[in-house]
Amino acid sequence: MTFSSLGLAPALLNAITETGYSTPTAIQTAAIPPALRGADVLGQAQTGSGKTAAFALPLLNALLAAGRPASGTRKLYALVLAPTRELAAQVGETLRGLASHLPVPVKVSVAFGGVSINPQMMALRGGADIMVATPGRLLDLVDHNALKLDGASVLVLDEADKLLDMGFADEIARIMALLPARRQNLFFSATFPPAVQALAGKLLHEPVRVATQDVEEHTPDITQRAIEVDQAQRTSLLRILIKEEKWRQVLVFVATKYASEHVADKLRRGGVEAEAFHGDFSQGARTSVLNDFREGKLKVLVATDVAARGIDIAQLPVVVNYDLPRSPADYTHRIGRTGRAGASGLAVSFIAPDAEQHFRLIEKRQNVRVPRERLPGFEPTAEAKSLPPGANDGTGGIKGKRKSKKDKLREAAAKSPAN
Structure with a gap:
């Protein structure tokens, strides 16, 4: 055609x-x-x-x-x-x-x-x-x-x-x-x-x-990895992976603006060129950081979902889910940042024990099963727990399971002395 x-x-x-x-x-x-x-x-x-x-x-x-x-x-x-x-x-x-x-x-x-x-x-x-x-x-x-x-x-x-x-x-x-x-x-x-x-x-x-x-027909060639690790060890593991696997460029997804700044700062202290990227940036700052990332002057961009939407980096080799996304749809968007235009890509997800159930939901919706890995020196100290539906999984909760404002008002009214 x-x-x-x-x-x-x-x-x-x-x-x-x-x-x-x-x-x-x-x-x-x-x-x-x-x-x-x-x-x-x-x-x-x-x-x-x-x-x-x-x-x-x-x-x-x-x-x-x-x-x-x-x-x-x-x-x-x-x-x-x-x-x-x-x-x-x-x-x-x-x-x-x-x-x-x-x-x-x-x-x-x-x-x-x-x-x-x-x-x-x-x-x-x-x-x-x-x-x-x-x-x-x-x-x-x-x-x-x-x-x-x-x-x-x-x-x-x-x-x-x-x-x-x-x-x-x-x-x-x-x-x-x-x-x-x-x-x-x-x-x-x-x-x-x-x-x-x-x-x-x-x-x-x-x-x-x-x-x-x-x-x-145009499903990207993306290799997915899921690494089990305690939350407190994720930044150290990320730094080791970047250096040992020689990742030349990485887009790291986190859940909050604070995490974006915190993780980027810890990576810089560990000798990795990294910058945060979130919704509070001015347009000038956003443009400057993105240009540095596109041109290869910056190795790691630590971003929230909202800030990263629309980022188009040619030949981006690696995406890391430092925090899991709230929904399977967001997972699709995240990993789709790599493996574009016929290139191959790698998507790595960090799975803390209390996030295992949520990742299983993502796998179910994606109709995939990603083998779990444990790397020497970073084995989780706790085992994954089976959480009831709607329970907090440590990633911000499963989308659609949070109490609505109306539900909270009904609960408050039920507890009122007048009732």
Whole structure:
């Protein structure tokens, strides 16, 4: 299969060649033709599968066919929603890179929180053809009258599962109310939990579904390891693995901002170049750290899930789950940072005794079994305990098992003397 067989305009095919794309991936082959026809698309797209181009190329093809004015006010054609600033920036970079080789001018604007809104408002003077944004900052721009959504023809939800998991459901509902009822919807998600399925049911009209088989054909070559170790020994074990196994670059996932700083500091004291990466970083600091990591100046990046979303590091060899993720879906996203674009990768998980049950749940949902390892000098001193459903497993709990606010209020009311 070639890009020329997908129905793209000749000028866009030239841009594809200039940008360095060779052959379409499975998600691109499946999603681009129906998107070009104007159909709604529901695509399951794992990290590294090429999903950005799967929606970027149809958007640019439509703008190319319509022709764009060289100057003057532009009417918004497409809105792309992304869960994090890193992913929004990455999508914007892809769109701009392709658009730079087109014979007609296409204006792509990118907006996200954590930085001043003023430059983003200035960039929207004269409008934009494509708007890439995180939900909260998009609504800020609308509230400042910097952008109107009522004329958009296409809505793209990129990594929809993470948009909902990060608590953007209310913002998405507000945005939907501002968009025209008649529009094309392109909906991409790595996983399809019930909340994502419900949202797809509301938004999409007779969508073309990209078969799961297409995702499986491009399953990354990722070796998974699970090492049993006490929590107190994890940093020492990480340092030894980095040095003895000669890992040139490692993305380490932790549960909290504090852990990000703490682990990075201990690694530096042990002679390993490491930096923390979490949501409290300014945009300038985030960009600087990511650039150092991409360029190989930094060996280890210790990140939280929210901060790491959207990170795209070519040929990243190793991912470490220092803390296990709360959900199996997050596990999929984490290990998908490695083994991209045909390369092989390694995903290592540290399994403390009180986290064994939670990892078994992850294995069950992933339909895999990862052999447990015990390394000399780091054998756990306690044995794994069988925990009842919903019990705290030492990793922040199993997603979906925490008491809701309503449950807590009912318990408090039941204990009240009035009852």
